[in-house]
Amino acid sequence: xxxxxxxxxxxxxxxxxxxxxxxxxxxxxxxxxxxxxxxxxxxxxxxxxxxxxxxxxxxxxxxxxxxxxxxxxxxxxxxxxxxxxxxxxxxxxxxxxxxxxxxxxxxxxxxxxxxxxxxxxxxxxxxxxxxxxxxxxxxxxxxxxxxxxxxxxxxxxxxxxxxxxxxxxxxxxxxxxxxxxx
Amino acid sequence: xxxxxxxxxxxxxxxxxxxxxxxxxxxxxxxxxxxxxxxxxxxxxxxxxxxxxxxxxxxxxxxxxxxxxxxxxxxxxxxxxxxxxxxxxxxxxxxxxxxxxxxxxxxxxxxxxxxxxxxxxxxxxxxxxxxxxxxxxxxxxxxxxxxxxxxxxxxxxxxxxxxxxxxxxxxxxxxxxxxxxxxxxxxxxxxxxxxxxxxxxxxxxxxxxxxxxxxxxxxxxxxxxxxxxxxxxxxxxxxxxxxxxxxxxxxxxxx
Numbered sequence: 209x210x211x212x213x214x215x216x217x218x219x220x221x222x223x224x225x226x227x228x229x230x231x232x233x234x235x236x237x238x239x240x241x242x243x244x245x246x247x248x249x250x251x252x253x254x255x256x257x258x259x260x261x262x263x264x265x266x267x268x269x270x271x272x273x274x275x276x277x278x279x280x281x282x283x284x285x286x287x288x289x290x291x292x293x294x295x296x297x298x299x300x301x302x303x304x305x306x307x308x309x310x311x312x313x314x315x316x317x318x319x320x321x322x323x324x325x326x327x328x329x330x331x332x333x334x335x336x337x338x339x340x341x342x343x344x345x346x347x348x349x350x351x352x353x354x355x356x357x358x359x360x361x362x363x364x365x366x367x368x369x370x371x372x373x374x375x376x377x378x379x380x381x382x383x384x385x386x387x388x389x390x
Numbered sequence: 391x392x393x394x395x396x397x398x399x400x401x402x403x404x405x406x407x408x409x410x411x412x413x414x415x416x417x418x419x420x421x422x423x424x425x426x427x428x429x430x431x432x433x434x435x436x437x438x439x440x441x442x443x444x445x446x447x448x449x450x451x452x453x454x455x456x457x458x459x460x461x462x463x464x465x466x467x468x469x470x471x472x473x474x475x476x477x478x479x480x481x482x483x484x485x486x487x488x489x490x491x492x493x494x495x496x497x498x499x500x501x502x503x504x505x506x507x508x509x510x511x512x513x514x515x516x517x518x519x520x521x522x523x524x525x526x527x528x529x530x531x532x533x534x535x536x537x538x539x540x541x542x543x544x545x546x547x548x549x550x551x552x553x554x555x556x557x558x559x560x561x562x563x564x565x566x567x568x569x570x571x572x573x574x575x576x577x578x579x580x581x582x583x584x585x586x587x588x589x590x591x592x593x594x595x596x597x598x599x600x601x602x603x604x605x606x607x608x609x610x611x612x613x614x615x616x617x618x619x620x621x622x623x624x625x626x627x628x629x630x631x632x633x634x635x636x637x638x639x640x641x642x643x644x645x
Contacts, residue, residue: 214462215462217462218461218462218463221461222458222461226454226457229449229453229454229457230446230447230448230449231446232449233447233448233449233453234445234446234447237447246447247450247452247453247456250449250453250457251453251456251457251460254457254460255460258460258461319435320435320436320439321439322439322442322443323439323443324443325443325444325445328439328440328443328445329445332445346405347437347440347445348445348446352407353402353405353407368398368399368401368402369398371401372397372398372400372401375401375433375436376397378436379432379433379436382436
């Protein structure tokens, strides 16, 4: 039977961490590209977060949870790399260069057509790591550069260059698809 | 500033992450560089389209439930009752007769729990506009006769205004599928519902306070009647109400 301390800690944890469940789940969906893997990873993330909650000193809960989730997801990547079946549909491996390349920007600006969320999610899913996670943390999870640096354990300068590259790749892929559908 | 630098920094400009000095530098470069200006416009355009789309996912309820279930939980009463049953099911030395006795006790408790929840529901219903009283009177000699013929029992109606609990009226209610009398009191802005029903048990049962959904309920039995006093006032004030009521009723009977 849990003691009073455990119950109080659980309650504090509930109030601090559970409001970000959708955020953590969103990142997990983009990182793992699979709904049930994402659920498992998020649950594991919250278990670990509770375990380390005593040593949590803030200030921001969201980047802290994201950092834990990344570790969980990296373990999942490692597992997939060992499992034969998973290899083929794992993108972002170094040898798999995306079919679009970052192009020299053409001076004329084409306006992108609005797309439904599902199509955009697919484009984001196809981005290679670590560019995808930087992009999702900034554009979808609304973290500041400093918070992203905290969550991924990289300097702010690295975050900036990854983000620039992620956006360039996404836009190129987006335009390539529009070209294709014409 | 070179174009390579500007192509990275223009994102920080878009995201409002640059301090004023750097922002000016990037803007100055862009003003003189059509390629970087086009890139900035293109990225601003993409940001706009992205912000129109809902790209977030919503965690499924079952995931929330799974995480909730993995947190340390306060022990619940129903759980402990079930574990009592499980203990008996597993203890081979315990005779079936004794076990069935326990089952009866357990069921009776569940029954009381159900009645308690009905009493609290009735209290909640009474707080909705226009549901509190069928007969409005601060005079016990008006409220008491009103119940005549409506119930198989005459609920004691006692004016406790002098003791700090104002009688406001009476009402018919239904608890456990039976018509039952409710005598309504007020303490400051708080409503106290006193539910009264008949019972074949004439033994005195001492008052006991239980809490459900934030309401205190004090239950006791006396002279063949079951009483439930329900209110959102504190447990100590509710106990005081029951004491005053019992004292006054005793005086009525003996007097």
